[in-house]
Amino acid sequence: MSATRPEFEKTSAALNSVAAAVFLTSLKVAVGIWSGSMGILAEAAHSALDFLAAVVTYFAVRIAGRPADSGHTYGHGKIENFSALIETLLLLVTCVWIIKESVLRLTGRGPHVEASVWAFGVLAISIAVDFTRSRMLQRAAIKHRSQALEADALHFSTDVWSSAVVILGLIGVRVAAAVPSLQFLEKADAVAALIVAGIVVVIGLRLGFRSIQALLDAAPAEAVDKIKTAVETVEGVHNCHAVRVRRSGPTYFVDLHVLIKGTQSLEAVHQLTEKIEQKVQAILPEADTTVHPEPWTPAAPTPIAEGRQSSIDPPP
Secondary structure, eight states: OOOOHHHHHHHHHHHHHHHOOOOHHHHHHHHHHTOHHHHHHHHHHHHHHHHHHHHHHHHHHHHHEEEEOBBBBTTTTHHHHHHHHHHHHHHHHHHHHHHHHHHHHHHTTTTOOOHHHHHHHHHHHHHHHHHHHHHHHHHHHHHOHHHHHHHHHHHHHHHHHHHHHHHHHHHHHHHHHHHHGGGGGGHHHHHHHHHHHHHHHHHHHHHHHHHHHTTTTTTOTTHHHHHHHTTTTTEEEEEEEEEEEETTTEEEEEEEEEEEESSSSSHHHHHHHHHHHOOOHHHTTTTEEEEEEEEEEEOOOOOOOHHHHHHHHHHO
């Protein structure tokens, strides 16, 4: 079975990310070995972690695109949420490494920074590639509501900031070497890296929390109340209750019960449920909605006298 266009676009975005990671890792390893720069080799190790994250995203997107089967009746979309959680953990690992290196440099125990032209060149290329692929991934993530691609985009946008901080640090090294009175600039990159790492940790934890919520079938904020209110505006619906919402990858699944006039034909009930589904999809686009109609009849009041009589009748 050929992939649908959305799945093809998501897979292509993930595959391009893998190719970019391979290119950057290979470039940094080659230049690092040729120049003997430990800084560039450290960046190569960082890019290798990016490659692992990109591979995880690629396979997650591929698996998530498989249709539902007898063993996975809701499809395979949860793998995207799980992949986003793994990516978040890898992102936090990267931040721990950045914080560790920054602290070592601030305390004077870190490696000496070599501000060579090769370092500037490799980092400039890295920024250009990471910026391009993070924008591409972010557009695909928004378009297809993909948490896996969103996590991948966050991962590589982080690389843009970290590389930019390293370049600022290299500039600081050059300035400090030329102007002895500005020796403190050698530490500027470490301070900036700590700030960037702190911001990324906060963003990463938020994304990780959302991924865990999706894995635990937590309903989107206020979605249940919005659906209930919208459905009850449909003519012929007397009540909407037992609304349940869960997310699997980019798809929302909604179950709800409605009270409707019980004397309607099956065709009329079917048309009514389609209107209800349209209301739900206006709130959660392309939601897979199951409507359970229940017959509604105005309750007839019980005569008071009859109730009293039944209460005093002697048992047979």
